[in-house]
Amino acid sequence: MFGRMTGPWVTRAVFPMWLCLLAVCRSIPTLHDRDKLMTLEQFEFTGGNLLSTEKEIRVNDILMKIKREEVAEGMETGKFPPAMHFFRAKQLIEQSRVFDILRKMPKGAALHLHDYALLNAEWLVKNATYLPNCYICFGAAGGTRFHFSLRSPQKTPAKCSQWALLEKYRRQLKNITEFDNSLYRNLTLVTENPEEAYPSQNVIWGRFEDSFKAASDLISYAPVFKTYFYEALREFLRDNVLYIEFRALLHPVYELNGTLHDKEWSILAYQEVTTQFQRDYPDFMGAKVIFSVPRKINNSEMKTAMYEAMKLHTKFPETIVGFDMVGQEDAGHPLWYFKNELLIPTEAGVSLPFFFHAGETDFEGTSVDENVLDALLLNTSRIGHGYSINKHPTARRISREFNVPLEVCPISNQVLLLVTDLRNHPAAGLMADGHPMVISADDPAMFGARGLSYDFYEAFMGIGGLKAELTTLKQLALSSIKYSAMSVEMKEESIKLWLRKWDEFLDKVLNMSMWDEL
Ligand SMILES: *[C@@H]1O[C@H](CO)[C@@H](O)[C@H](O)[C@H]1NC(C)=O
Ligand SMILES: *[C@@H]1O[C@H](CO)[C@@H](O)[C@H](O)[C@H]1NC(C)=O
Ligand SMILES: *[C@@H]1O[C@H](CO)[C@@H](O)[C@H](O)[C@H]1NC(C)=O
Ligand SMILES: *[C@@H]1O[C@H](CO)[C@@H](O)[C@H](O)[C@H]1NC(C)=O
Ligand SMILES: *[C@@H]1O[C@H](CO)[C@@H](O)[C@H](O)[C@H]1NC(C)=O
Ligand SMILES: *[C@@H]1O[C@H](CO)[C@@H](O)[C@H](O)[C@H]1NC(C)=O
Ligand SMILES: [Zn+2]
DSSP: OGGGOOOTTHHHHHHHHHHHHTTOOSSOOOGGGHHHHHHHHHHHSTTTTOOOOHHHHHHHHHHHHHHHHHHHHHHHHSOOGGGSOHHHHHHHHHHOHHHHHHHHSOOEEEOOBBGGGSSOHHHHHHTGGGSTTEEEEEBTTSOEEEEEOSSOOSOOOTTBOOOEEHHHHHHTOSOHHHHHHHHHHHTSOOOSOHHHHOOSHHHHHHHHHHHHHHHHHHHTBHHHHHHHHHHHHHHHHHTTEEEEEEEEOOOOEEOTTSOEEOHHHHHHHHHHHHHHHHHHOTTOOEEEEEEEEETTOOHHHHHHHHHHHHHHHHHOTTTEEEEEEESOTTTSOOGGGGHHHHTHHHHHTOOOOBOOEEOOOSOSSSSGGGHHHHHHHTTBSSEEEOTTGGGOHHHHHHHHHTTOOEEEOHHHHHHTTSOSSGGGOTHHHHHHTTOOEEEOOBOHHHHTOOTTHHHHHIIIIIISGGGOOHHHHHHHHHHHHHTSSOOHHHHHHHHHHHHHHHHHHHHHHHHOGGGTTO
8 A cells, every 4th residue: 555655645735735826825824815715615525526406506596595504503403403412303314405405316336234123123123023933932031043944943942932923922912012012122222212222332332242143033034134134224225325345244144044154145035135125126237245254253264254255255246245334333343353364465455445443433543543554454345433533643544545535434433332423523524525425324223313314414414504505415425326346337336327317317316396485
């Protein structure tokens, strides 16, 4: 990487040059330079250098008028959704006219997602748990586990009650709706009083992992696996997302008779469902997988994982596009701990793109906090979150110069207790600086969100503030295609499709009869 580096001074050099173009470089700026400096700031903002068509200018006028009204309303009532916890803000967001427009907007690609949290959990409750042969056990800490089996499963998970056949169990309940609601809470982090339920990052990560286990018990059942994925693609397409990339553990998928399927079976299933989905919905560009392992594993397990990842990427280059590690970053090993294993592909001359989660932490100066820089030194293609990057100007400079984007997931960062008020999200400064980034949803199912629009809302209203305009949204969508792992040809095709959808979207906003009064 450093071989290609022309020097960390480049971005600094660019700045005075722009000032010079605006003829303010010779002396300390004065009040006379105010307009020029404001223009410069606007130009540097994400999307600030995109030109607008006449139609886009008209749509922007409408959008910004509504946006200013909603921000003013938030100031007046003291209820500004990005400043509130998402669990409380969600209903307000759904009433927002900006949100309505964002839902209609073609958002491009969702690049940071996880296998067991793609589709809203209501589907799991209403569909998966109602299938025959579903057993349930109740954990001591308020969690549940599921297993599909012909007979009561032999082993009970640690600290779980006896297995009960759910069909029978439901029959003796007085209020099934209430019970199903409790299952929904088990499968998500959603709760009425999050501050009380989740007093610390460790507590919420414990619950998070518990919910993932419960969801994976259901999703890893072969008859659920494919339908779940199909329905997830539908949820994203309905939200006007045309392509997704997601981290997947490729855990064994099981049959009713106990047969376990291997990783290749899951990959083929993902391929098969995607192909079928694209046949049913030709406006969907596809789905790709970033093979992932828990960051808690040890060096010898990582070595095995590296060889497996190389093998899978070589065998399924169109589907398995790279490698990552998942789990609570503060509680796992730092990237540097795995440096010998992570160098195996390079040393073997085998390509294996990395898509590392890095900097999902509030602790500065710990070994985990070095992950952002190390991810870049290991040639990561994108940075998952990169939440801490502002504390590492060198890493920030490399990320910017070599176009390694951050995958910003606002709702996830808030729910998992990195930041409370999303106006204070570190991406605010990065967006003002036009830093390469994409917006994603991480685990929408766990947070009670759907698709990508809720995170776009938080990014547009909270992180971008009133500076974010239609061009910002356009840039974010275009970036998501640019920074995806699609082939060059597929990117061209996606851009074409996206531009067509964008034009339709502009017309839709102009034609909405509710704007007649404008
Ligand atoms: C899921 O369950 C709902 C409610 O029972 C039903 O309307 C829907 O068709 C089911 N969807 C699938 C994909 O099975
Ligand atoms: C999970 O479901 C069980 C069974 O209804 C319930 O007792 C428990 O409170 C639920 N857990 C949460 C976190 O809501
Ligand atoms: C069952 O519980 C739901 C949710 O708590 C509640 O709205 C409903 O009124 C209850 N139904 C009965 C018959 O008690
Ligand atoms: C188990 O079930 C699967 C799916 O129905 C079937 O393909 C397989 O042959 C079965 N295996 C055994 C050992 O019965
Ligand atoms: C790594 O973890 C595996 C599985 O837990 C264990 O069997 C192995 O002994 C560990 N290796 C080292 C070197 O600690
Ligand atoms: C990263 O890329 C550079 C330049 O292509 C190369 O020299 C270096 O070995 C790569 N590092 C790793 C860890 O793959
Ligand atoms: Zn993630």
